[in-house]
Amino acid sequence: MTDYNELLGNILKGKNSSSGNRFVPPDIEVFQQGQKTIVSVDKLAAYINRPVKHIAKYLMHELTVPGQVSEGKIVLGGRFSFKSVKEKMDSYMKEYLFCKQCHSPDTAMSKEESNYIVKCLGCGAQYPVGRLK
Numbered sequence: 034m035t036d037y038n039e040l041l042g043n044i045l046k047g048k049n050s051s052s053g054n055r056f057v058p059p060d061i062e063v064f065q066q067g068q069k070t071i072v073s074v075d076k077l078a079a080y081i082n083r084p085v086k087h088i089a090k091y092l093m094h095e096l097t098v099p100g101q102v103s104e105g106k107i108v109l110g111g112r113f114s115f116k117s118v119k120e121k122m123d124s125y126m127k128e129y130l131f132c133k134q135c136h137s138p139d140t141a142m143s144k145e146e147s148n149y150i151v152k153c154l155g156c157g158a159q160y161p162v163g164r165l166k
């Protein structure tokens with residue numbers, strides 16, 4: 034009978050210790066269309082909990098091109114390869130996603146007045162992030 038309790042304890046412990054919460058962001062899709070580049074980031078945006086519009090602003094700013102969000106996709110007024118857009122997305126996540134204290138991706142961004150604030154749900158850090166024009 035004592036074995037049964039021990040066994041149950043182990044099962045419960047096993048359940049709790051499976052912290053398989055790895056950060057695996059979905060890929061973005063990049064298509065060239067004439068002199069434009071269409072970037073599909075909706076899956077990634079949902080996964081990292083950031084607005085597509087904010088990502089669009091960042092890409093336009095970083096690649097110094099005009100652009101817009103159309104039907105959930107980012108349309109950039111220039112031709113860019115998958116690689117160059119992906120690199121910008123990586124730096125976007127570095128700047129606006131990963132906690133600067135503990136590097137956790139488990140953060141939330143909110144807008145307070147005209148500033149964006151990132152709050153870490155892991156360590157509780159909270160700090161303003163760069164403003165996009």
Ligand SMILES: [Zn+2]
Pocket residue numbers: 132133134135136137153154155156157158
């Ligand atoms: Zn943190």
